[in-house]
Amino acid sequence: MKPEQWRWRKVVLFLDGVFVIGIYFFIDIPSALQVEFVSDEVMRCHGNESMLTRACCETCLGLSSRRYSLLYATLYWGSAVLSLMSGCVIDRIGNRVSTVLFIILASLGCNLFALAGTPYLRNTSAMFPLMLTGRILLGFGNGPIRIVQNRVVSYWYAGDSYVAVGFVTLTRRLGAILNFAVTANIAVHFGFTWALFTGAMLCSCGILAVLAMVSLDFYGSKKLGLEKKRRHGHHSSVNRKIDCGGLVALAITTLSIPSLLMLAYCPNIPPVILTFTLGIIQLCIVTINGKITIDLVPQSVFGTVSGISLCVTRILMGLVNLAVGFIIQSTDEVDQKAYQKALLLMTAISTLAVSFGIILNILDIRNGDGVNQRFVRTKCMKHADTDDREGLLSEDIKQS
Structure with missing residues (x-):
């Protein structure tokens, strides 16, 4: 069993x-x-x-x-x-x-x-x-x-x-x-x-x-x-195939940028809606990343790999929280301006994350390392079709 x-x-x-x-x-x-x-x-x-x-x-x-x-x-x-x-x-x-x-x-x-x-x-x-x-x-x-x-x-x-x-x-x-x-x-x-x-x-x-x-x-x-x-x-x-989890995570992360900007500069939109949207985005990203980690990392070193990843994430989150506190306390402007600056900082971080995501997905699709298997399979099928056609053509030439 x-x-x-x-x-x-x-x-x-x-x-x-x-x-x-x-x-x-x-x-x-x-x-x-x-x-x-x-x-x-x-x-x-x-x-x-x-x-x-x-x-x-x-x-x-x-x-x-x-x-x-x-x-x-x-x-x-x-x-x-x-x-x-x-x-x-x-x-x-x-x-x-x-x-x-x-x-x-x-x-x-x-x-x-x-x-x-x-x-x-x-x-x-x-x-x-x-x-x-x-x-x-x-x-x-x-x-x-x-x-x-x-x-x-x-x-x-x-x-x-x-x-x-x-x-x-x-x-x-x-x-x-x-x-x-x-x-x-x-x-x-x-x-x-x-x-x-x-x-x-x-x-x-x-x-x-x-x-x-x-x-x-x-x-x-x-x-x-x-x-x-x-x-x-x-x-x-x-070696389980996970289709295109990397590109899906990238697309969802990109949605956080307009959500943060609207939260900062669109007071007519209820903040509850935008906060709920950001929560859904985070839930999807964490789920996809967890799935990718489970599929690609062997059980024997799962804790070590996850520990390194979580360590980097938590250090950055701590720095962001500390920076937001300094921004809110050090500003001489009204509270709304201070929170807008904090949200702009988060937007910049999200933009940087999207940039790194684009690079990683390009490298993954080129190397075929496993995060976007759907495109790797498509590429392999095209190569297989090309090889079959070349083989049939060479056989025809020999027979003629």
């Missing part, structure tokens, strides 16, 4: 996606509560009313835009550092031990961050360092977990990984969507502290899903007799 014939693999996929909902819920809590994080002492309870809530702001943390951006920058840099080192480790110790280790690390980071927001530490000298420590630990867990998730998919869904990768990516976005839908309401009705610990508890619940997934994964591998093959790098889809 092959992995794709085992009926419980769908449950493994479900748990592989669900256990990260709490992590991505917690990652964007600072965005959902941005007013409370960024508002300064003037907006606290010193006889003044909050300009945004029209009420006394007891929970405002007074972080500057740079410090607020640093919460995301440290998350991505922590993720980048450990992703680079953990990729090879994951290939050696396997999916099960890695998943348990990194979900515990991420949960620890979430709880430390929530603890820093309690009334006992809020607005003290220890608050921000503890928050940064929590974000770094969350990044340490989040980056490698993405590698393990895709590695699980590459093992159980090697032949039909588009749907599996799409589901895992969708659950990550689901955590962020759930955060923006409920966190602010929790803060209003139950308090700022409860909003933070709700995310921390949700992240900690992921440990239960991981334990269930690990148990099923062990049972399935043992039942199918594939444990030995897994340890020696079994991978059934290295």
